[in-house]
Amino acid sequence: MxxxxxxxxxxxxxxxxxxxxxxxxxxxxxxxxxxxxxxxxxxxxxxxxxxxxxxxxxxxxxxxxxxxxxxxxxxxxxxxxxxxxxxxxxxxxxxxxxxxxxxxxxxxxxxxxxxxxxxxxxxxxxxxxxxxxxxxxxxxxxxxxAGVTAWNALYEGPRALLPGMRVLVLGSGGVSMLALQLARAGGCEVVATSSSDEKLARIGDLGAVHLINYRTTPEWGQHVAHALGGVDKVIEVGGAGTAEQSMAALRSQGEVAFIGVLSPDGGPNPRALMMSGGSLRGIFVxxxxxxxxxxxxxxxxxxxxxxxxxxxxxxxxxxxxxxxxxxxxxxxxxxxx
Ligand SMILES: NC(=O)c1ccc[n+]([C@@H]2O[C@H](COP(=O)([O-])OP(=O)(O)OC[C@H]3O[C@@H](n4cnc5c(N)ncnc54)[C@H](OP(=O)(O)O)[C@@H]3O)[C@@H](O)[C@H]2O)c1
CATH class of the missing domain: 3.90.180.10 (Medium-chain alcohol dehydrogenases, catalytic domain)
Incomplete structure (x- = not known):
């Protein structure tokens, strides 16, 4: 056969x-x-x-x-x-x-x-x-x-999410959209970025309450920190090119879950982690x-x-x-x- x-x-x-x-x-x-x-x-x-x-x-x-x-x-x-x-x-x-x-x-x-x-x-x-x-x-x-990666990033490890916390997801890809849905189910508030306003509208329909176009707001991490007071977790799917903004977005004791390589070029300065007492955790599914x-x-x-x-x-x-x-x-x- x-x-x-x-x-x-x-x-x-x-x-x-x-x-x-x-x-x-x-x-x-x-x-x-x-x-x-x-x-x-x-x-x-x-x-x-x-x-x-x-x-x-x-x-x-x-x-x-x-x-x-x-x-x-x-x-x-x-x-x-x-x-x-x-x-x-x-x-x-x-x-x-x-x-x-x-x-x-x-x-x-x-x-x-x-x-x-x-x-x-x-x-x-x-x-x-x-x-x-x-x-x-x-x-x-x-x-x-994508699902297990999102789950691991959000709910496993030393800084697992609790209800009421705030999560930042980057872009509208598979890992990020599943992370959005899982974070919402866990009672967390979700901030999302995308290169497209049309996609941001769809992301809003899935329950994200703060929507940022990363093309028109290139310093989206600092924006999140200043406008909202930061996030407890970042689903970091970009890599070297986005990690610095992700670290800047953290509030006290937050975690950047380091996942992806969508934006491979860059040399992030991790200084923001010192200010927030934040951490960076590598995730492999x-x-x-x-x-x-x-x-x-x-x-x-x-x-x-x-x-x-x-x-x-x-x-x-x-x-x-x-x-x-x-x-x-x-x-x-x-x-x-
Ligand atoms: N470490 C692990 O265990 C693990 C597991 C799964 C995935 N990954 C990695 O995680 C990343 C995402 O995987 P995926 O399967 O979810 O990808 P995907 O579904 O192919 O995601 C594509 C989307 O990523 C967004 N994107 C691209 N460049 C971006 C940037 N500079 N900033 C923010 N968003 C950007 C775009 O969203 P918009 O069109 O909305 O801008 C694009 O539509 C990949 O690098 C993948 O290799 C790692």
């Missing part, structure tokens, strides 16, 4: 190289589960993988991309105890980081571990998490990378245990992850192009029959 998958060739230099291929059906070995994928989502990192610019550099072998998928278990190998056929599951970005301190190792969809953009995928038992009961496959597929806590919070609060656009499996390249383009908002999802 065969299945279809999208594959990047060795040495891929961009998502234009994606090819729809037919591969033998994978079979689960000891401790592994076979998942029929029903939806995937795209993360910024998937562009870096396709361009050969992710941590490991250019792909050395053909690879199925995407870390984020959700589907149903259609088979289990010998020794699997926690998962059974028929379970609804989502992927876990680091399939061997179950709980506790970071255990990075192989990561899904970057050539070191399976990718989700296929009809069937084999994962270790530790690499799947039950889907939140209130979510469908497309909604669940938004969470493994999170564990399966964090994903379970995220899903419990989603069920308890009825959170509906923001999906900006949906594409069919055959339109995977169009999905990549949309997610890369200026109209992208929240998560871009690819659905399989």
């Amino acid at each position: 065969t299945m279809r998958a999208w594959q990047l060739p060795a040495g891929s230099d961009g998502f234009d190289t994606l090819q729809l291929v037919t591969l033998p059906d994978p079979e689960p070995g000891p401790g592994e589960v076979l998942v029929r994928i029903r939806a995937c989502s795209i993360n910024y990192r998937d562009f870096a993988v396709a361009a050969g610019k992710y941590f490991g550099g250019a792909l050395k072998n053909p690879a199925v991309p995407l870390s984020d998928g959700a589907g149903e278990v259609v088979g289990v190998g010998p020794g699997v105890t926690a998962v059974k056929t028929g379970d609804r599951v989502q992927s876990s970005f680091f399939p061997y980081w179950v709980e506790g301190p970071p255990r990075m190792g192989p990561a899904l969809g970057d050539g070191t571990a399976p990718g989700m953009l296929a009809e069937l995928v084999v994962l270790p038992e530790s690499g799947v998490v039950p889907i939140a009961r209130s979510l469908d496959f497309a909604q669940a597929a938004t969470l493994p990378c 999170g564990s399966a245990a964090m994903a379970r806590r995220l899903n419990a919070a989603i069920d308890a609060n009825g959170i509906d992850p923001e999906i900006g656009a949906r594409f069919g499996f055959e339109q995977a390249k169009d999905a990549y192009a949309h997610a890369w383009g200026p109209d992208s908002f929240g998560k871009t999802v690819i659905e399989l029959d």
Whole structure:
């Protein structure tokens, strides 16, 4: 039996190289589960993988991309105890980081571990998490990378949010929109930036109460500090080019959750951290245990992850192009029959 998958060739230099291929059906070995994928989502990192610019550099072998998928278990190998056929599951970005301190190792969809953009995928038992009961496959597929990252940034670590605190999210991407929704559910006030006034209006509809165009207000961090008295947490997805403004936005004892590289150029001066007693915490997605806590919070609060656009499996390249383009908002999802 065969299945279809999208594959990047060795040495891929961009998502234009994606090819729809037919591969033998994978079979689960000891401790592994076979998942029929029903939806995937795209993360910024998937562009870096396709361009050969992710941590490991250019792909050395053909690879199925995407870390984020959700589907149903259609088979289990010998020794699997926690998962059974028929379970609804989502992927876990680091399939061997179950709980506790970071255990990075192989990561899904970057050539070191399976990718989700296929009809069937084999994962270790530790690499799947039950889907939140209130979510469908497309909604669940938004969470493994962006959702767990947002959850980790907001509610894990030494300065976890409490109700009434204030959060700053940067731009209208997947991590930021999920962080907005999770922070609102936790009773926090959200400040948001975007390059687009139209997108700011949509961000306002999701519950952000202070909206700033970072193009027309380039010193948005100082603006937040002066006009609002600062924030307790920044979802820092920009990197070197935005970190200085993020640090300036903190109020006393706040935290910059350092996540992204969207704006890689710059040399931030961390002086503002000294003034606020603030801290900078590095985030690298999170564990399966964090994903379970995220899903419990989603069920308890009825959170509906923001999906900006949906594409069919055959339109995977169009999905990549949309997610890369200026109209992208929240998560871009690819659905399989
Ligand atoms: N460390 C981790 O564990 C982790 C996990 C997930 C993601 N990440 C990283 O986090 C970043 C965001 O990922 P994502 O998947 O959410 O990205 P995404 O969905 O592709 O986000 C794209 C959006 O980012 C916004 N943006 C771009 N440049 C910006 C800037 N200079 N300032 C503020 N916003 C800017 C834009 O919003 P507007 O159009 O509204 O301006 C753009 O639409 C990426 O660098 C990704 O690699 C890291």
